[in-house]
Amino acid sequence: MAHVTLEEYEDPHAQQFLAELGGAKSIDIIGLLRKHKEVDEFKLADRLKMDVKSVRKILYRLYEKKLVSFRRMRDETRGWHIYIWRVEPGRMSKLMTERWEKSINQLKTQMDYEKTNQFFKCENGCVRVVFEKAFENSFVCSECGSKLVFFDNLLIVKQLREYINQKDAVIGG
Numbered sequence: 001m002a003h004v005t006l007e008e009y010e011d012p013h014a015q016q017f018l019a020e021l022g023g024a025k026s027i028d029i030i031g032l033l034r035k036h037k038e039v040d041e042f043k044l045a046d047r048l049k050m051d052v053k054s055v056r057k058i059l060y061r062l063y064e065k066k067l068v069s070f071r072r073m074r075d076e077t078r079g080w081h082i083y084i085w086r087v088e089p090g091r092m093s094k095l096m097t098e099r100w101e102k103s104i105n106q107l108k109t110q111m112d113y114e115k116t117n118q119f120f121k122c123e124n125g126c127v128r129v130v131f132e133k134a135f136e137n138s139f140v141c142s143e144c145g146s147k148l149v150f151f152d153n154l155l156i157v158k159q160l161r162e163y164i165n166q167k168d169a170v171i172g173g
């Protein structure tokens with residue numbers, strides 16, 4: 001097997017993402033798998049002072065995301081199967097890119113919404129509504145009864161555009 005450094009896991013965002021996917025302990029599990037290439041679940045449990053069942057639960061969660069894979073071996077003396085796990089190279093960076101793109105798309109949708117609507121805001125700041133809604137309510141706040149006044153969202157659009165550019169820059173878009 002070619003030597004794989006799995007540097008994708010050095011990124012603090014990757015560690016955080018990993019913890020979100022499989023809990024804090026998944027960072028330790030991936031750490032051991034990176035270090036030793038292949039480790040069976042009993043050894044993992046032993047090293048991390050966890051029970052095998054909990055280790056397996058985390059591994060299955062990571063397996064669902066294809067971050068880890070396993071091969072099965074029969075333990076002749078005990079007559080059962082052991083699962084030997086390893087990290088799938090490249091998978092973490094792929095998942096992170098996907099997540100990044102998804103959040104960029106959400107920001108773009110939000111920006112479109114801001115750009116294609118006119119907004120009105122309560123003088124007391126209770127609500128911000130689109131023109132149609134403000135019109136329906138005769139430009140009166142549904143919360144406090146005050147006037148709804150035109151709200152310039154240029155700053156919001158500008159900020160969204162900055163977020164999008166920053167995120168685009170990270171994935172080299």
Ligand SMILES: [Zn+2]
Pocket residue numbers: 122123124125126127141142143144145146
């Ligand atoms: Zn109000």
